[in-house]
Amino acid sequence: xxxxxxxxxxxxxxxxxxxxxxxxxxxxxxxxxxxxxxxxxxxxxxxxxxxxxxxxxxxxxxxxxxxxxxxxxxxxxxxxxxxxxxxxxxxxxxxxxxxxxxxxxxxxxxxxxxxxxxxxxxxxxxxxxxxxxxxxxxxxxxxxxxxxxxxxxxxxxxxxxxxxxxxxxxxxxxxxxxxxxxxxxxxxxxxxxxxxxxxxxxxxxxxxxxxxxxxxxxxxxxxxxxxxxxxxxxxxxxxxxxxxxxxxxxxxxxxxxxxxxxxxxxxxxxxxxxxxxxxxx
Amino acid sequence: xxxxxxxxxxxxxxxxxxxxxxxxxxxxxxxxxxxxxxxxxxxxxxxxxxxxxxxxxxxxxxxxxxxxxxxxxxxxxxxxxxxxxxxxxxxxxxxxxxxxxxxxxxxxxxxxxxxxxxxxxxxxxxxxxxxxxxxxxxxxxxxxxxxxxxxxxxxxxxxxxxxxxxxxxxxxxxxxxxxxxxxxxxxxxxxxxxxxxxxxxxxxxxxxxxxxxxxxxxxxxxxxxxxxxxxxxxxxxxxxxxxxxxxxxxxxxxxxxxxxxxxxxxxxxxxxxxxxxxxxxxxxxxxxxxxxxxxxxxxxxxxxxxxxxxxxxxxxxxxxxxxxxxx
Numbered sequence: 040x041x042x043x044x045x046x047x048x049x050x051x052x053x054x055x056x057x058x059x060x061x062x063x064x065x066x067x068x069x070x071x072x073x074x075x076x077x078x079x080x081x082x083x084x085x086x087x088x089x090x091x092x093x094x095x096x097x098x099x100x101x102x103x104x105x106x107x108x109x110x111x112x113x114x115x116x117x118x119x120x121x122x123x124x125x126x127x128x129x130x131x132x133x134x135x136x137x138x139x140x141x142x143x144x145x146x147x148x149x150x151x152x153x154x155x156x157x158x159x160x161x162x163x164x165x166x167x168x169x170x171x172x173x174x175x176x177x178x179x180x181x182x183x184x185x186x187x188x189x190x191x192x193x194x195x196x197x198x199x200x201x202x203x204x205x206x207x208x209x210x211x212x213x214x215x216x217x218x219x220x221x222x223x224x225x226x227x228x229x230x231x232x233x234x235x236x237x238x239x240x241x242x243x244x245x246x247x248x249x250x251x252x253x254x255x256x257x258x259x260x261x262x263x264x265x266x267x268x269x270x271x272x273x274x275x276x277x278x279x280x281x282x283x284x285x286x287x288x289x290x291x292x293x294x295x296x297x298x299x300x301x302x303x304x305x306x307x308x309x310x311x312x313x314x315x316x317x318x319x320x
Numbered sequence: 321x322x323x324x325x326x327x328x329x330x331x332x333x334x335x336x337x338x339x340x341x342x343x344x345x346x347x348x349x350x351x352x353x354x355x356x357x358x359x360x361x362x363x364x365x366x367x368x369x370x371x372x373x374x375x376x377x378x379x380x381x382x383x384x385x386x387x388x389x390x391x392x393x394x395x396x397x398x399x400x401x402x403x404x405x406x407x408x409x410x411x412x413x414x415x416x417x418x419x420x421x422x423x424x425x426x427x428x429x430x431x432x433x434x435x436x437x438x439x440x441x442x443x444x445x446x447x448x449x450x451x452x453x454x455x456x457x458x459x460x461x462x463x464x465x466x467x468x469x470x471x472x473x474x475x476x477x478x479x480x481x482x483x484x485x486x487x488x489x490x491x492x493x494x495x496x497x498x499x500x501x502x503x504x505x506x507x508x509x510x511x512x513x514x515x516x517x518x519x520x521x522x523x524x525x526x527x528x529x530x531x532x533x534x535x536x537x538x539x540x541x542x543x544x545x546x547x548x549x550x551x552x553x554x555x556x557x558x559x560x561x562x563x564x565x566x567x568x569x570x571x572x573x574x575x576x577x578x579x580x581x582x583x584x585x586x587x588x589x590x591x592x593x594x595x596x597x598x599x600x601x602x603x604x605x606x607x608x609x610x611x612x613x614x615x616x617x618x619x620x621x622x623x624x625x626x627x628x629x630x631x632x633x634x635x636x637x638x639x640x641x642x643x644x645x646x647x
Contacts, residue, residue: 107532110432136535148530150523160516161523165535210534 056080057250058104058140058218063118065099065108073099075274076118081218086244086251088261088282090295091271097254098145100271101220104252105142106132122218136165139217145226145254147203149210151196155187158195158206162213173213180209183239201232208239218250219243225257233257237264258295262286270295325486330608331601336494338600339501340563343556344577345584345592346505347549353587354521354545355427356528357438361446363574365415365550368453370557370566372414374464375457377407382456404466408554415550416543423542431538432528450571459568464561469496497559501593504555508548509589521545525587579627585640594638599623 058081065074074096081087089097102108103115106128120128122140130138150158159180163173181188184205190198195206204224211219221240225233241264243249255261262268268285270278278285285291344366351359359365375382379398387393402410426441469492481487512518524531524541532538560570576599584595603622611618630637 105533107529110529110532112432131537132532133535133537141535142533144529144533148527148533150526150530152526153519153522157519157522161519161531161536162534164520214534 057083057123058252059121060100060104061119061121063100063103063120064116065096065103065113066116067111067113073113073274074103077271077274077276078118079269079276079279081250081252082267083250084244084248085266086240086253086264087267087269088265089252089254089269089271090256090258090261092256094273095271096274097271098222099274101142101222101252101254105135105140105220106130107142107144133165136214136216139215140220141211141214141216141218142220143207143211143222143224145222147200147207149195149198149203149206151194153195154192155195155198155202155206156191159187159209159213162210165214176213176215180212183212183242184209201228201236204228204232204236205239208236212243212247212249216249218252221251221253223254223256225255225260233260237261240264258291321484322486325480325484325488327605327608329488329490330604332488332490333494334601334604335597336491336498336600337604338597339494339498339593340556340559340596341573341576341580341600342593342596343497343501343504343552343559344573345580345596346508346589347552347556348577348581349586349589349592350508350549350552351545353589354525355438355542356435356525357427357442358435358586359549360439360442360574361449362549362553363571363577364446364449364453365418365553366557366560366573367566367568367571368418368449368557369411369415369550369554370464370561370570371453371457371462373407373411373466373554373558374462374561374566376410376414377402377404377466378462380457385458386455408466408558411554412551415554416547419543419546419550422546423539427542428539446571450568454568461565461567462561464558464566466558466562468493468558468562470562491563493559493562497563500555500559504552505589505593512589517544576623579623581637582627583630583637585637588637588639591637591639599626602626 060077060079062076062078063074064072064076066072077096077100079087079089079100089100091097099108099113102111102113104120104127108114115128119126122135122138127135127138127140132142135141150161153161156177159177160173163176166173181191186202187205187209190202195203198206208219208221208224224236224240228236237260240251240253244251251265253261253265262282262285265282268279268282269276270285270291278288278291280288286296344363347362347365348359351357351362374380379400379402381387381395381398384396387395422445426445427438430438430441471492473490473492473495476490477487512521520531520536521541521544523534524536524538528538531541556573557566557570560573564570580592580595580599582595583598584591584593603619603626606622607616607618
């Protein structure tokens with residue numbers, strides 16, 4: 040385990056919640072129950088991470104907040120989602136973007152046939168503050184992602200995975216967000232690049248004051264950069280707390296970081312141990 | 321020499337027909353490019369636009385036959401004749417209304433469905449609109465006259481007759497259609513490439529989900545695209561209607577737009593134009609040169625064969641966007 044990085048912004052524990060998800064249940068296609076009562080809070084100015092394996096419900100939680108769920112035939116059937124105290128469950132994604140909540144989807148989703156710069160500019164779609172301000176923010180994005188500036192005229196579809204991930208984050212930044220819902224930025228990227236992207240996320244958090252709700256499978260990396268963490272397992276939050284605590288938690292070390300006092304266990308043993316553990320808890 | 325001039329005349333004729341094909345193909349490209357939907361109803365939209373224009377201009381009572389059957393009113397005409405410009409503007413309004421209704425009643429409910437589902441919805445729309453147009457304006461063949469230049473251009477004929485000793489026949493309507501199409505294409509290309517709205521349309525065409533995520537309202541975009549396609553349909557309807565009368569067969573030119581699309585690429589405005597011209601000239605020349613040898617009537621199939629051959633070598637069409645696949 041590496042040293043915990045220093046942080047300027049406070050941990051989310053005592054700050055008032057910017058975004059609160061209260062015991063939501065999500066059903067796809069009227070039958071498939073994906074979230075079974077998920078509650079979490081995102082502190083203003085913090086990085087909150089949502090951890091868990093495939094199918095745990097990380098993406099669904101993010102999409103429930105950004106309301107991209109509805110276009111995928113999913114709906115929140117129980118519970119509530121509030122942003123700055125207002126109920127935001129029935130807002131369209133566009134209205135949420137105007138309020139400062141934007142999602143960067145898993146798998147980048149750049150506009151392939153648009154150039155990098157055009158991609159970034161579409162991020163400013165909801166803004167009404169004129170092209171001068173937008174041009175200024177474009178430069179700001181380029182200052183965080185110098186590689187995007189080099190490739191500004193390239194068709195996004197032909198750029199590398201890392202560049203596309205940067206483009207997707209940069210595009211979201213162009214909307215002047217308060218909160219970015221970032222879904223698996225590490226997916227399919229080389230470790231070095233993942234590090235680079237997480238560093239940018241931290242810079243954005245510290246310098247621009249953007250709050251993050253970050254869904255990740257890369258538990259080790261996410262817990263090093265986040266302030267607070269939630270662990271999701273088959274549609275339920277099974278554990279939460281400040282990131283340092285989670286990092287030191289023996290169960291998390293064992294199941295998610297692959298470390299234990301007695302050295303690595305064989306996969307089969309871990310599975311049965313995990314099952315037993317779940318029964319006991 | 322005379323042979324050569326005759327050949328030129330045939331090619332010119334083909335070029336101008338090609339422009340008209342291109343106009344129809346343009347409507348398909350617009351909708352396909354920005355919503356990934358192949359709009360089967362585009363041909364019928366051309367017919368519907370032309371019918372509405374004629375009906376409004378002549379002061380026809382919409383649904384006259386229906387009213388007669390139900391209330392026994394026998395009024396078929398309001399008894400006025402609108403100026404062409406007013407009628408065109410009103411027809412545009414109708415096409416925008418149609419776009420709004422299509423979005424409200426059809427597309428809105430099919431967000432994120434497989435493209436084939438949307439395609440089938442447009443087939444339904446095509447047949448609905450065909451019947452609706454008939455019911456609204458009657459199914460008789462109508463003459464469309466909004467004061468476009470018609471007939472053989474005498475200037476060109478006398479000029480060529482004087483210089484080469486052979487008068488080349490060029491229809492003035494065709495020339496006019498060519499100019500209008502060129503202007504339209506130029507305007508659309510610039511708009512799509514450089515305006516903010518155009519960029520938004522292209523973004524939506526690429527990735528619906530991502531467009532939603534940055535706060536683009538898909539519903540607004542779709543109304544916009546279908547309105548633009550309605551406008552293009554109106555232009556095509558005016559040109560074809562003035563040429564051959566407004567009647568059901570107008571919707572069948574859509575069939576000629578298909579090979580144009582395959583040739584030019586489904587996503588390229590430039591492709592629609594170049595494809596249209598190639599097919600227009602190609603089928604006329606082929607019929608002229610090969611027709612007598614293989615027994616004529618080649619115009620009905622030449623375009624499709626050409627498109628098929630083309631597909632084998634360049635499946636995305638001449639200017640279609642390359643299917644981006646990274647390894």
